[in-house]
Amino acid sequence: MLQLxxxxxxxxxxxxxxxxxxxxxxxxxxxxLIGGSGCGKTTLLRLIAGLDRASGGAIRLDGEAxxxxxxxxxxxxxxxxxxxxxxxxxxxxFGLDHLSATERKSRVRHALEKIGLSEHxxxxxxxxxxxxQQRVAIARAFVTNPKVxxxxxxxxxxxxxxxxxxxxHLLGLWEETRPTVVLVTHDVQExxxxxxxxxxxxxxxxxxxxxxxxxxxxxxxxxxxxxxSSVRRVLTALDHSLNTSxxxxxxxxxxxxxxxxx
Amino acid sequence: MSGExxxxxxxxxxxxxxxxxxxxxxxxxxFDWRMLLGLLLPVAVALLWEAAVRFGLAQGRLVPPPSRxxxxxxxxxxxxxxxxxxxxxxxxxxxxxALGAVAGIVFxxxxxxxxxxxxxxxxxxxxxxxxxxxxxxxxxxxxxGIFEASKVALIAVGVFFPVYxxxxxxxxxxxRKLVEVGHVFRLSRVKLxxxxxxxxxxxxxxxxxxxxxxxxxxxVVAAEFMGASEGLGYLLVDGQQMGKPDQILxxxxxxxxxxxxxxxxxxLLTKPLVRWQDTVRERL
Ligand SMILES: Nc1ncnc2c1ncn2[C@@H]1O[C@H](COP(=O)(O)OP(=O)(O)O)[C@@H](O)[C@H]1O
Ligand SMILES: [Mg+2]
Numbered sequence: 024m025l026q027l028x029x030x031x032x033x034x035x036x037x038x039x040x041x042x043x044x045x046x047x048x049x050x051x052x053x054x055x056l057i058g059g060s061g062c063g064k065t066t067l068l069r070l071i072a073g074l075d076r077a078s079g080g081a082i083r084l085d086g087e088a089x090x091x092x093x094x095x096x097x098x099x100x101x102x103x104x105x106x107x108x109x110x111x112x113x114x115x116x117f118g119l120d121h122l123s124a125t126e127r128k129s130r131v132r133h134a135l136e137k138i139g140l141s142e143h144x145x146x147x148x149x150x151x152x153x154x155x156q157q158r159v160a161i162a163r164a165f166v167t168n169p170k171v172x173x174x175x176x177x178x179x180x181x182x183x184x185x186x187x188x189x190x191x192h193l194l195g196l197w198e199e200t201r202p203t204v205v206l207v208t209h210d211v212q213e214x215x216x217x218x219x220x221x222x223x224x225x226x227x228x229x230x231x232x233x234x235x236x237x238x239x240x241x242x243x244x245x246x247x248x249x250x251x252s253s254v255r256r257v258l259t260a261l262d263h264s265l266n267t268s269x270x271x272x273x274x275x276x277x278x279x280x281x282x283x284x285x
Numbered sequence: 286m287s288g289e290x291x292x293x294x295x296x297x298x299x300x301x302x303x304x305x306x307x308x309x310x311x312x313x314x315x316f317d318w319r320m321l322l323g324l325l326l327p328v329a330v331a332l333l334w335e336a337a338v339r340f341g342l343a344q345g346r347l348v349p350p351p352s353r354x355x356x357x358x359x360x361x362x363x364x365x366x367x368x369x370x371x372x373x374x375x376x377x378x379x380x381x382x383a384l385g386a387v388a389g390i391v392f393x394x395x396x397x398x399x400x401x402x403x404x405x406x407x408x409x410x411x412x413x414x415x416x417x418x419x420x421x422x423x424x425x426x427x428x429x430g431i432f433e434a435s436k437v438a439l440i441a442v443g444v445f446f447p448v449y450x451x452x453x454x455x456x457x458x459x460x461r462k463l464v465e466v467g468h469v470f471r472l473s474r475v476k477l478x479x480x481x482x483x484x485x486x487x488x489x490x491x492x493x494x495x496x497x498x499x500x501x502x503x504x505v506v507a508a509e510f511m512g513a514s515e516g517l518g519y520l521l522v523d524g525q526q527m528g529k530p531d532q533i534l535x536x537x538x539x540x541x542x543x544x545x546x547x548x549x550x551x552x553l554l555t556k557p558l559v560r561w562q563d564t565v566r567e568r569l
Contacts, residue, residue: 072469073468074465074468074469092468092469092470092471094471097469098469100462100465102462104462104463104465104466106463106466106481106484107561107562108484108485108487108561108562109561117466117470117480118469118470120470120476147561149561167470
């Protein structure tokens with residue numbers, strides 16, 4: 024269980040990027056953070072990953088307070104951030120230094136199979152397409168078997184085809200070890216495709232506006248009516264978070280439900 | 286889902302295109318005959334000049350024709366005199382380059398890695414850099430005598446600054462995003478330096494060393510001008526005093542060849558370190 028308690032972050036220049044964030048994510052749950060740019064989504068992930076220090080509050084993983092990068096927490100950035108001087112398989116093995124060579128090899132081979140890049144194992148990252156690079160980055164985070172995996176808009180730079188295929192790859196990897204996943208996105212479709220819960224955020228200061236459970240059965244049929252209505256629910260919440268920042272989210276949700284009923 | 290089917294189903298068009306295009310490395314492997322076009326101009330000028338002197342259109346006294354320069358070079362080589370001079374020059378460059386490069390790497394690394402060291406060290410070094418290096422010559426001669434030590438010192442000074450600047454700059458410009466990847470995997474400072482900083486810095490370090498070597502060749506001439514009894518620089522001075530322009534040009538050509546060979550050697554030796562990069566070789 025990943026718990027954020029009264030988490031806040033004020034940058035040195037006075038920007039209040041996050042204020043009083045409270046959130047619990049169950050083990051194995053996929054949570055999606057949605058919100059426009061400047062809501063503090065990246066800041067939140069960087070705090071959990073231990074790359075920045077919170078100004079207040081606490082982050083706990085199974086009760087243990089996190090302060091700094093933790094072996095059980097992995098992160099995939101918006102850019103692949105592969106090391107250009109390492110081959111694809113060396114990049115995937117980057118976080119496996121502590122393992123024996125055979126264990127390392129077998130994990131990397133398995134990951135390469137899962138992301139469908141086995142035949143590119145010895146290529147340089149620069150010889151891969153953007154989508155392939157991001158797959159390698161995801162594999163690099165997964166092979167260490169983290170309990171919590173953070174993804175910061177990992178697919179936002181990709182075309183729609185590639186993005187859909189990467190959703191498959193991500194879910195394929197997630198199925199194996201079922202880590203807790205916190206996925207930042209600004210794509211509502213993506214959130215509804217992947218997440219068990221959507222957290223809608225608001226800027227200035229960054230905070231949680233609303234939470235929507237997404238209880239569709241997996242694998243999800245993106246053409247179905249249930250999917251459509253989930254997308255619409257999230258969109259509505261997002262809309263309200265953008266337009267009327269002081270509105271009561273719960274009332275809005277009721278109104279929306281009533282509208283659907285009618 | 287087996288790998289084969291899954292791959293083809295998941296690959297997008299963009300990925301297929303990336304795979305189909307030949308990598309730049311493959312393209313470069315075939316010898317490009319157009320490189321020979323660069324020889325056209327110098328060869329044509331040489332032939333024209335040769336012809337002009339042969340047919341009496343020019344005297345060729347101050348600018349000797351290519352055949353006479355070649356003959357001079359050949360004569361110097363045959364008596365073994367050329368090799369004495371070449372070795373003297375090469376030895377000075379090697380010693381000066383080694384000293385200057387090691388010092389440049391050490392100080393550059395310190396200055397690039399630590400803000401405190403940089404604030405202490407860099408202003409002084411920048412101030413020293415602003416001094417034309419030749420201005421050191423009288424001082425070096427006073428301190429170190431007129432023989433080898435002062436010459437090597439001058440070359441070392443010449444090599445030091447480009448290497449220092451290149452290394453410090455390279456470390457400062459290492460992509461912070463890649464360093465963060467190291468933090469995520471909790472690398473120690475030593476591991477971070479070894480696994481991320483060092484490889485990230487290598488391509489620019491090679492460039493810095495190459496410009497250092499180039500300056501080494503420049504400064505060896507200056508060093509040998511200040512009084513030497515052997516070396517290619519001595520051949521230049523001797524040629525001027527004795528009125529032998531063919532000897533001067535022969536020495537210049539020897540310099541050009543040596544410089545090119547030394548640079549190529551450096552590139553060859555460092556190639557395995559930067560084989561992942563394909564732009565580095567095209568920058569200089
Ligand atoms: N290093 C920083 N220093 C100062 N302000 C920052 C820094 N990083 C982000 N911010 C500010 O914090 C707010 C949230 O940023 P960010 O977390 O990147 O939002 P998001 O990822 O949701 O777009 C923005 O107003 C941004 O300008
Ligand atoms: Mg962001």
